[in-house]
Amino acid sequence: MIWVIGYKGMLGSEICRQLAENNIQFVRTDVDVDITDFKALLEFARVWSVRWIINCAAYTAVDKAESDVELAKKLNEDGPANIARVADIMGARLIHISTDYVFDGTGNTPRTEDMPVAPIGVYGVTKAAGEKAVMNNCKNYFILRTAWLYGWAGKNFVYTMIRAMNTHEAVKVVNDQKGTPTFAKDLANVILEIISRGSMTPYGIYHVTDIGEITWWDFTNEIKKQGIETGWINETGKNCVVNSCTTDEYPTPAKRPAYSVLSKDKIQNALGITLPDWKKSLNEFLRNPLFDKARIE
Numbered sequence: 445m446i447w448v449i450g451y452k453g454m455l456g457s458e459i460c461r462q463l464a465e466n467n468i469q470f471v472r473t474d475v476d477v478d479i480t481d482f483k484a485l486l487e488f489a490r491v492w493s494v495r496w497i498i499n500c501a502a503y504t505a506v507d508k509a510e511s512d513v514e515l516a517k518k519l520n521e522d523g524p525a526n527i528a529r530v531a532d533i534m535g536a537r538l539i540h541i542s543t544d545y546v547f548d549g550t551g552n553t554p555r556t557e558d559m560p561v562a563p564i565g566v567y568g569v570t571k572a573a574g575e576k577a578v579m580n581n582c583k584n585y586f587i588l589r590t591a592w593l594y595g596w597a598g599k600n601f602v603y604t605m606i607r608a609m610n611t612h613e614a615v616k617v618v619n620d621q622k623g624t625p626t627f628a629k630d631l632a633n634v635i636l637e638i639i640s641r642g643s644m645t646p647y648g649i650y651h652v653t654d655i656g657e658i659t660w661w662d663f664t665n666e667i668k669k670q671g672i673e674t675g676w677i678n679e680t681g682k683n684c685v686v687n688s689c690t691t692d693e694y695p696t697p698a699k700r701p702a703y704s705v706l707s708k709d710k711i712q713n714a715l716g717i718t719l720p721d722w723k724k725s726l727n728e729f730l731r732n733p734l735f736d737k738a739r740i741e
Contacts, residue, residue: 446470446639447494447536449479449527450501454598455541458628459498462636474501479523485530496639497531498539499524502571506545507697509566520570525577528585537584537643539635544591544623544653546572549701552622554657556707557589557649565698575649586638587649588631588711591704592663595628596734601660602726603739605667609681610740619661619688623704624653627725637715645714651706656722661688666723674730676740 446463450456451472463470471492477484479501489497503509503519524540531538545568546561563569578585594600608615634652638645658666664686671677691700708719729735 445492445494446496446498447489447492448472449477449497449499450474453500454593454595454600455628455631456498456500457597458595458632459500459635462629462632466636468636479526480518482526482529485526486533489530489534489536494534495536496539497527497536498635499527500541502541502574503567506565506567506700509570510697513566513570516566516570517573520567521573521577524574525581528578528581531584532582535584537586537647538578538582539586539588539638540574540578542575542587542589542649543568543571544589544701544704544706546575546589547701547704549621549703552703554705554707555651557651557710564701567698568701583647584643585647586645588635588652589649589706590626590631590651591653591706592623592625593628593631594625594729596729596732596736597628599739601625601663602667602729603736605664606671606676606681606740609668609671609684609686610678611680612684613680614685614687615664616687616689616694617661617664618691618694619659620690621700621702621704622657622659623701624656624658624706625663625722625726626653627720627722627729629728630654630720630725634711634715634717634719637717641715650711650714651708652711652719653706653708654722654725655708655719657705658722661686666726670723670727670730676730676735676737
């Protein structure tokens with residue numbers, strides 16, 4: 445039995461959709477089973493005799509985390525520690541989702557899995573601590589670091605920018621932070637592939653994003669281009685000017701990594717797959733009937 449924790453989120457909902465589509469048995473929980481309650485987690489795992497646990501639950505409000513440290517720690521560190529302990533007791537395999545924010549964003553070469561972490565904000569610090577908690581409490585784990593995630597369910601940058609361009613004459617987007625957009629469907633595909641292979645994939649940390657190296661300004665311009673092609677950008681959006689700015693000109697409570705491109709060599713070699721180019725995945729996101737037009741209105 446596969447247990448998806450945090451199924452209401454963007455990634456969790458996509459994983460559940462793919463599991464159901466492939467007729468794979470799974471159970472799912474969200475706030476109904478508190479990840480900070482070890483006994484509740486263990487009881488649920490025993491009832492369902494879980495053999496795989498996919499942890500998508502996390503505190504992801506990057507800016508709010510700077511002033512909400514206690515809750516961010518509970519969800520990003522204490523929760524994963526409990527889940528890892530349960531997985532170890534059950535002899536289950538754990539897939540835990542982490543982030544590019546565990547790195548400080550310096551340099552200009554893709555981050556590999558063996559590079560030391562150096563988070564620069566509360567969110568990154570708690571996610572890095574969560575990784576350690578998983579490694580310290582569970583033997584059979586996969587930690588998947590991803591970045592710039594978007595998907596059909598929930599709020600994300602693509603929906604936000606289409607809505608902004610459709611209602612404003614101009615938008616301003618940072619052009620000095622580099623990374624890679626990641627379609628939730630692509631990450632879910634990798635997760636299902638790991639499960640299908642069982643122990644054939646070595647345990648450890650893996651980086652999973654789509655392919656490419658761009659800025660948020662680049663991303664916005666491609667969203668506009670493809671949004672016009674697919675009809676999601678209206679007349680106002682077509683004339684909207686996408687201005688670039690620096691990070692210093694767009695201050696936020698939490699500091700962002702300036703460079704957070706993740707190397708995918710390890711996961712591609714382990715699974716023998718090629719992750720898709722980010723532009724191709726964006727096109728699939730926009731053209732699929734699952735695109736939620738209500739989120740851009």
